[in-house]
Structures are given as C-alpha cells and as structure tokens.
Amino acid sequence: MTAAGTMRLFGTGTSAGEIQDYTAVPKAAQTHSLSIQADYLRTQSDLVSVEIESVHERAREMDLANRTLAKSRNDVPNLLDELAYQRGMAWTDIAEVADVSVSAVRKWRKGRDASPESRSRLAKFAALLEMLEQKGRIQDPANWMEMDLPLGAGYHIRPLDLYLNGQDVALLDIAEHRGRVEHVLDYIRPGWREIRSKFEVFEDTDGLRSMRMRSE
Amino acid sequence: MYPNREVFSNAPLALVTAEVRFTDFPRLRRQETLDAVAIALEERFPLNTPNVLVNFGDIGPDGVPQVEQQRRVVLMNTAKTESVTIAPSSFIYETTAYREFDDFRMSVAAVCEALIGANVRPALVRVGLRYIDEVRVPEPITDARAWAKWIDNSVIGPLTIGPDDVAVRSAQGLVTFDLGDGKGLTFQYAALNQRPPVVQPQFLNRQHFEPGPFFVLDFDGFRDFSGQEAVRLDTDEVTNILTAVHDPVGEAFQRAITDDARDLFRGGAA
Amino acid sequence: MESVEPEQLYDELGEVARTRPIFQGDVFKDIILPGFGDEPHLVQIVAHPCSMRKGTDFRPRITVAPVERHKRIEGNDWDGYLGIMPLAELVDGNHYAAKFVDVTAAPSELLHTDARIATLSDHGIYVLQQRLVKHYTRFDVDIPTLAKVAAPVLWEMHQQRDWAETVLDDETDWTTENLHSEEVTFHAWLDEGNPSRRLRLKDDHTHTDMRKEAHQAALARRAEAGGPA
Numbered sequence: 001m002t003a004a005g006t007m008r009l010f011g012t013g014t015s016a017g018e019i020q021d022y023t024a025v026p027k028a029a030q031t032h033s034l035s036i037q038a039d040y041l042r043t044q045s046d047l048v049s050v051e052i053e054s055v056h057e058r059a060r061e062m063d064l065a066n067r068t069l070a071k072s073r074n075d076v077p078n079l080l081d082e083l084a085y086q087r088g089m090a091w092t093d094i095a096e097v098a099d100v101s102v103s104a105v106r107k108w109r110k111g112r113d114a115s116p117e118s119r120s121r122l123a124k125f126a127a128l129l130e131m132l133e134q135k136g137r138i139q140d141p142a143n144w145m146e147m148d149l150p151l152g153a154g155y156h157i158r159p160l161d162l163y164l165n166g167q168d169v170a171l172l173d174i175a176e177h178r179g180r181v182e183h184v185l186d187y188i189r190p191g192w193r194e195i196r197s198k199f200e201v202f203e204d205t206d207g208l209r210s211m212r213m214r215s216e
Numbered sequence: 217m218y219p220n221r222e223v224f225s226n227a228p229l230a231l232v233t234a235e236v237r238f239t240d241f242p243r244l245r246r247q248e249t250l251d252a253v254a255i256a257l258e259e260r261f262p263l264n265t266p267n268v269l270v271n272f273g274d275i276g277p278d279g280v281p282q283v284e285q286q287r288r289v290v291l292m293n294t295a296k297t298e299s300v301t302i303a304p305s306s307f308i309y310e311t312t313a314y315r316e317f318d319d320f321r322m323s324v325a326a327v328c329e330a331l332i333g334a335n336v337r338p339a340l341v342r343v344g345l346r347y348i349d350e351v352r353v354p355e356p357i358t359d360a361r362a363w364a365k366w367i368d369n370s371v372i373g374p375l376t377i378g379p380d381d382v383a384v385r386s387a388q389g390l391v392t393f394d395l396g397d398g399k400g401l402t403f404q405y406a407a408l409n410q411r412p413p414v415v416q417p418q419f420l421n422r423q424h425f426e427p428g429p430f431f432v433l434d435f436d437g438f439r440d441f442s443g444q445e446a447v448r449l450d451t452d453e454v455t456n457i458l459t460a461v462h463d464p465v466g467e468a469f470q471r472a473i474t475d476d477a478r479d480l481f482r483g484g485a486a
Numbered sequence: 487m488e489s490v491e492p493e494q495l496y497d498e499l500g501e502v503a504r505t506r507p508i509f510q511g512d513v514f515k516d517i518i519l520p521g522f523g524d525e526p527h528l529v530q531i532v533a534h535p536c537s538m539r540k541g542t543d544f545r546p547r548i549t550v551a552p553v554e555r556h557k558r559i560e561g562n563d564w565d566g567y568l569g570i571m572p573l574a575e576l577v578d579g580n581h582y583a584a585k586f587v588d589v590t591a592a593p594s595e596l597l598h599t600d601a602r603i604a605t606l607s608d609h610g611i612y613v614l615q616q617r618l619v620k621h622y623t624r625f626d627v628d629i630p631t632l633a634k635v636a637a638p639v640l641w642e643m644h645q646q647r648d649w650a651e652t653v654l655d656d657e658t659d660w661t662t663e664n665l666h667s668e669e670v671t672f673h674a675w676l677d678e679g680n681p682s683r684r685l686r687l688k689d690d691h692t693h694t695d696m697r698k699e700a701h702q703a704a705l706a707r708r709a710e711a712g713g714p715a
Contacts, residue, residue: 030402031344031436033233033310034290034301035417058358058409085701088694091644092608102497102607143694156630199631203688208536209635211627 060169063135067127068120076114079122080105087129087142096164097125128168136175149174149181153214154196162188221466223316224481228349228433230415230422233310234324235346236454238338239446244304249334250289253302256330260323261291261300265419296421300327305341307331312415312422314347317462321455328451339446343457344438347465348415350430351473353480357429360384360407366477367431371405393464398441399457401464404434405472433472437461487620488613488629489564492575495610499576504599504660505650507643507669508544510535511606511614513553513576513584517596522588528553528603529592530571530584532618535639538594542669547591556583568621571614576604584614586621599662608633608640638687645700646672652704653711675703 071079083089083097095102098118108114114122132141145160159171170188174181185192197214204210243249254264266289291300297313309324331337353366361375361384375384388406395401408414409429415422439457441447473481492499498506510533516526529550531538538548551571558581559572570583606614612632619627649672654664676684683699686692 028342029438031233031235031346031438032306032308033231033235033346034299034308035231035233035310035312035415035420035422036348085698088697090641090693090697091648101493106503140694143691146694147690156634197628197631199628201631201634209638211631211635 057169060131060135060172064124064127064131064168067130068124071123071126071130072120074123074126076108076119076122077111079119079126080109082126083122083129083142087126088140089142090146093146093160094122096160098122124168125163128163128171131172132175136172138175144175149185151181151185153200154198155192156197157185157189157192165189221470222478222482224478224483226481226483227314228351228481229314229347230350230413230425231310231312231346231348231417232314232320233308233344233346233348234320234458235306235308235342235344236324236328236340236449237306237342237344238340238449240305241336241338242304243334243336244302249336250302252334253330253336254289254291256333257291257300257326260326261293261298263292263294263296265290265292290419292419296419298323299419302331305338310420312417312420317466321458324458325451325455328449328454331449332451337448337450339448340441340453342438342440343454344436345458345461345465346434346436347469348435349433349469350413350415350425351433351477352425352428352430353477357409360387363387363407363431366474366480367405367433368472368474371433371472372407395437395461395464397439398443399437399439399461401461401468402434402436402438403468403472404432404436406432406434408432433469435465435468437465487565487568487626488616489559489561490610490613494607495574495613497605497607497610499604502599502602502605503647503651504662504665505647505654506599506605507646508538508597508599508602509605509611509643510538511611512597512602513573513604514550514597514601515603516601517550517592519550519552519590519592521590522552528576528582529597530573530614531597532571532584532586532589532614534615535636535643542666542673544594544597546594548594548597549589550592550597551584551586551589553582553584556581559583568617571617573604586618608636611636611640634690637690637693641687641693641696642676645697648697649675649700649704649707652701653708655708671707672700672704675700 074082080094083094084091091102091105095105098105098114098121100118104112104114104118108118129141129145132138132144138144145163146158148155149157149159151157159174162171167188170184173184199211200214201209201211250266254261254266258264289302291302292298295313298309298311301308301310307327309320309327311320311323314320351366355362355365357363360372363372364375371389372387374389375387378384384407386407386409388404390402390404393401393403407429408431413422413425413430414432414434438461447453502512508531510531513528513530515528517529518524519527519529530553531548532551533549538544553573553576556570556572558574559567559570564572567583569586571586573582573584576582609629612629615632615636616627616629619625646669650660650665650668653668653671654660676682676687679686683696687696
C-alpha cells in the first residue's frame with residue numbers, strides 16, 4: 001500500500017493548502033494532555049514510511065552487527081593490516097576510526113595491546129567496508145570513504161566524516177543511491193548546506209596544487 | 217469494580233490524564249483568579265510555572281506534526297509527576313505516577329474545589345479520562361505478530377489477515393463505543409517500533425523505560441455535554457463521570473491483555 | 487580560526503621517530519639561529535613542504551619561526567594572537583608558541599632528526615598553515631581546502647615513512663644513511679611508470695590504490711635486501 005493510498009483511506013489528502021479533517025476522531029473528541037507530543041495515530045503516511053524504514057534499517061543493523069562480530073575474531077594487528085594494506089586506508093583515518101592518536105596505532109603495530117573498545121571500533125569499520133563492497137557494490141570502499149561526496153563545489157563532506165559523526169547504515173543509503181545524496185544528508189546532517197567553502201583547489205602553473213576563490 | 221480489576225506493581229501505564237472542558241470563562245484570564253486557584257492548590261502542587269508556552273501537538277494537512285503553542289498556568293507537585301494546567305476553557309490534570317484511581321479522583325476533585333472556590337463555575341462541555349499504556353516487554357519484537365503473546369487476539373486479530381509468511385510492518389486501530397447518556401469510550405491501539413514514545417511530557421518526569429518496540433493501548437472515556445440544560449462545574453458531577461467511565465476503561469484494558477502480560481505487570485518474569 | 491587541543495595537535499611529542507621525514511610543523515631544539523644571538527633556540531619549520539627540498543635534498547636554508555614560552559591559548563583566543571602558532575604542552579607540560587614575526591631562514595643542516603622534539607598531526611599542520619596565511623595576508627582560509635591542497639604532499643610524506651619502516655623493519659637499521667637511501671629509492675619508485683606514479687597521485691582517487699602498491703613494493707624491496715618477505 002503506497003503512502004498516498006493510505007492517506008486517502010484515512011481521509012488525509014495531499015496538501016493543497018486547505019486544512020482537511022484527516023482524523024477519524026476529531027481533535028475535539030479526544031481528551032487532551034500536555035504530555036502527548038503528537039497525535040501518533042494520525043501520521044499515517046509518517047507511520048508507514050517510518051515503519052518501512054525501520055524494518056529495513058533494522059535488517060541492515062543486524063547484518064552489520066553480525067559482520068562486526070565476525071571481524072572481531074581477528075586480532076588488532078590483523079585488522080590494521082586489513083584496513084591499511086588490503087584496503088589502502090591512511091593511518092590518520094584508521095586512528096580517527098579507532099578514536100586514538102596515530103602514535104597509539106603505531107604502538108599497536110609494534111605489539112602493544114589495544115583496548116577491547118578500540119578493537120571493536122576497528123572491527124566495525126572493517127565490517128562496514130565489507131558491507132559497502134558487497135551490498136553497496138562499491139568496488140573500493142576505503143577510497144569511497146575518503147572522497148568528498150558529489151555535492152557541488154565548495155562542499156567537503158566525506159562518507160568518513162559522516163561515519164565519525166555516528167552514521168553507519170545511512171552510508172549504505174548513500175552507496176545504494178537510495179534517494180539523492182543531498183536528501184540523505186538533509187536527514188542525517190541538517191544544516192550541512194550552511195558550511196560551504198569559498199575556495200576551489202586547482203593545479204597551478206608549477207604542477208602543484210593551489211587554491212583560489214570559487215568563480216560562481 | 218470491573219472484572220479482573222487489579223493494581224499492577226509494574227504497570228505499563230505511561231500517562232493518565234483528565235480533562236475538564238467548559239465554556240470560555242473570562243475570569244480565568246484574570247491573574248487574581250489564577251493566583252487564587254494556585255494558592256488553593258499550593259499544598260499539592262507547589263511548583264507554579266505561569267505563562268509557559270505549552271505545546272498541543274496535532275497533525276497538519278500534509279501529515280507533518282504541527283505544534284500549537286499557548287500560554288498557560290502549569291502547576292506541579294514537587295516530584296514533577298503530576299501537573300495541573302489551567303486555561304480559560306479547560307483544565308487538565310495529568311500524572312505519570314498513577315497508582316490508584318481513588319487518589320487520582322481526589323486530585324481532580326481538589327482542582328474542581330479550587331476553581332469553584334475562586335468563583336469559577338463555567339458550563340461543562342466535556343469531561344474526559346484517558347489512560348495511555350506503552351506496553352514494553354523483555355522479549356525482542358521483530359515482527360508485530362510477536363505481540364500476540366501479550367496483547368489479546370481481540371485487538372490484534374487483523375494481523376492474521378495477510379499471508380502468514382510475510383512481515384507485519386505496523387498495526388493500528390481505533391474503535392469508538394457509545395456508552396449512552398452522552399458517554400463514550402474511544403480505544404486506540406498501535407504497534408510501534410523504532411520511534412520516540414507517544415508520551416513525551418514537556419514538564420513531567422516519566423518513569424524509566426527501555427527504548428525499543430512498544431504497543432500502545434490508549435483508552436479515552438468521556439462524557440459530552442450537549443443537552444438543553446447547562447451543567448455548571450461541580451465537583452461531584454465531575455468525579456461521578458470519572459468513576460462512571462473508569463470501569464469500562466479498566467475492563468477494556470483487562471480484555472486487551474493476555475495472562476502473560478498480567479504476569480509481567482505483576483512484576484513476575486513472563 | 488580553528489582551535490586544536492594538544493592531543494590532536496601533535497603526531498609525536500618528545501620521542502619522534504627518525505623515519506618520519508622532516509616536514510612543515512616540526513619543532514627542533516638547540517638551534518643557534520643566525521642573527522638571534524648565541525643561545526640555542528627552539529624552532530618550528532614554517533616553510534611549505536613543497537619548498538623545503540630540491541628533489542630529495544634539502545635546500546640550503548629552510549624558513550623557521552623561533553618558539554618561546556607562551557601562555558596557553560584557549561577558546562576564543564584562537565581567533566586572536568594571530569602572530570603565533572600555539573604549541574601547548576610542548577616541553578614538560580609547559581606551553582609555547584612559534585612567533586611568526588621572527589621567521590627567519592635557518593641553515594638546513596642544523597635541522598637534524600636527532601634534534602627534533604615534536605611533529606604535528608595532519609590537522610595540526612593545517613592549523614599552522616591557516617595561521618600563517620592569516621598572519622601574512624589577513625586572509626581566511628578554511629581547513630578542508632588546505633587539506634585538499636596538501637593531500638598529495640602529505641601522502642608522500644606518510645608513505646615515505648611507511649616505506650622506510652617496512653623495508654627497515656628493525657629500528658637499529660634506522661641510520662641516517664639507510665633512511666636517506668630508502669628516501670631516494672621511494673622517490674625513484676614514484677618516478678617510475680608512464681604516467682609516473684607521482685603524476686597519478688595528482689588524482690585523489692588513486693591514493694588508496696597507491697598505498698597498497700607502495701606497501702607491496704616496500705615488501706619486495708625488503709625481500710631483495712635480504713629481510714623477511
């Protein structure tokens with residue numbers, strides 16, 4: 001049942017500026033309270049899309065959790081090897097994912113123990129890269145993570161930035177092209193449009209990069 | 217008393233609210249009246265937040281929640297589990313720490329007395345008593361059909377209408393019963409998943425709950441006054457109505473839940 | 487202006503690995519700066535990484551800023567104090583800052599890895615660059631743009647370290663001679679190919695692949711040098 005279909009069924013028309021009486025129980029016929037934030041039963045379209053989203057999201061969360069568990073069976077040196085040498089990630093980014101300094105990561109490589117939290121952070125990221133490759137069909141997920149999203153000049157948001165801000169399965173939305181990138185960002189990072197650089201980077205006369213003001 | 221009546225130690229009750237609606241009473245716009253009412257209630261509700269903006273949520277034409285803000289007097293108990301909201305054409309008493317109906321009724325009676333004592337005796341329009349349960353259970357709910365263990369079949373029968381081997385994404389319903397003499401009972405239910413709770417108090421503290429899927433049982437018992445003769449605000453009149461709708465509400469709640477749920481609410485493992 | 491806490495500012499502090507190439511932001515001790523008297527100074531390299539070297543050799547002089555004790559810069563103060571680069575907790579928990587007004591050219595042979603006491607993280611380097619630009623031109627540049635401009639040269643710097651540590655997996659082999667030798671080999675490797683790998687690096691999309699390639703090449707080199715494959 002499409003969202004539009006359910007709206008018609010319950011008398012909620014699509015918005016045309018007029019206020020339609022969408023409720024089977026009019027507001028006046030309900031006992032009011034300050035503590036009920038929104039009329040939860042009446043957001044029919046909301047409910048349907050939220051429910052669809054949440055079932056789908058839950059399936060992906062479980063998939064990610066299972067893969068993370070599998071990856072956690074590797075020790076930290078192996079996880080680092082996978083991320084750095086098989087995936088080609090930069091050490092700086094690996095350190096950010098693990099939420100430690102680059103020095104700490106170096107010590108792990110030399111045999112120092114990592115905390116269980118750090119290990120599971122690495123495992124989760126490795127699992128997500130695997131999911132992006134298999135489910136999101138991204139050939140080089142580590143590369144995809146460190147590239148700016150296609151948002152137009154002046155916007156510098158990488159999937160890795162979103163991940164470091166707490167997004168995981170939402171990155172699959174972007175990878176699977178569920179909705180345009182801008183719309184996914186509007187949902188997970190409202191206000192992203194406010195932060196736009198006035199510069200652009202270009203190859204200068206000596207072959208090296210320089211920056212200049214954007215021309216538009 | 218209704219069949220199976222019980223006071224559960226671990227009730228899923230998130231909120232109980234009583235709303236008494238009346239014809240617009242200008243005196244309630246006067247600060248001295250509001251002060252008098254607040255003073256009369258200061259033992260029970262010493263916290264006074266006048267002129268707060270309160271949100272009354274409603275859904276707009278495009279399905280997006282719209283919030284209407286109004287200035288009101290809100291009185292609260294010190295534990296911030298009960299509040300009284302006074303407006304020119306209604307008052308609302310609500311609690312997140314409901315224990316016994318008698319206590320609840322006495323609190324509503326106290327508010328009526330305070331109003332009457334301040335010479336506020338408008339004509340009644342509607343008296344309503346609403347119980348909202350958010351049933352949360354220790355077992356994981358990945359499909360709405362799993363609620364069958366806790367919610368009676370009479371509520372979630374429709375879940376079996378579709379094919380057996382597909383997921384049930386959502387379930388909701390609404391039934392209105394005519395109890396005669398202007399009284400009615402509106403029963404709403406919904407199986408909800410990853411979303412904020414239905415009861416999100418602006419001012420009150422809510423008892424701790426685990427986030428996750430929950431089943432809403434929403435019972436609204438009421439009396440509409442649309443007769444020829446106006447009935448003026450009267451403590452007994454109001455409390456009698458509350459008592460009269462309390463029984464059908466309680467009975468409906470008991471019918472809506474299974475024995476497993478009863479065990480859970482009693483505080484045992486289900 | 488961007489602020490940065492000590493935990494995020496430095497890459498290494500105190501003990502700095504010799505394998506890390508000398509780079510913008512590095513802090514050195516015991517440097518006698520010409521024209522600054524006879525006492526040794528702490529200095530920080532402010533030269534842009536692309537201008538420090540000719541090929542793999544340093545230019546005769548490299549621009550540095552003297553580093554002195556300074557109160558800790560916190561909160562909104564990062565928007566002020568535009569003549570310095572704050573270096574909190576630089577030595578024994580004490581706070582310092584590099585003074586841009588006294589920037590001078592130091593003989594590059596004085597800037598030896600043995601005298602190095604701190605290196606900056608990538609983010610720290612961007613902050614330094616942002617402050618330098620502001621000091622010299624009063625112009626505001628954002629960090630993401632600086633990061634993009636610096637990406638290829640930072641890639642080289644990090645990869646060179648990785649190469650050296652892979653080929654010379656025993657720290658006792660990290661002699662100046664060996665490290666220089668590997669630097670030369672690494673850069674030769676970058677110049678190989680048509681288009682050369684160095685040219686391919688101009689496209690950020692190649693960076694993950696190039697890291698993998700570089701690591702493989704370093705492993706091969708280690709094997710041929712007689713170490714474990």
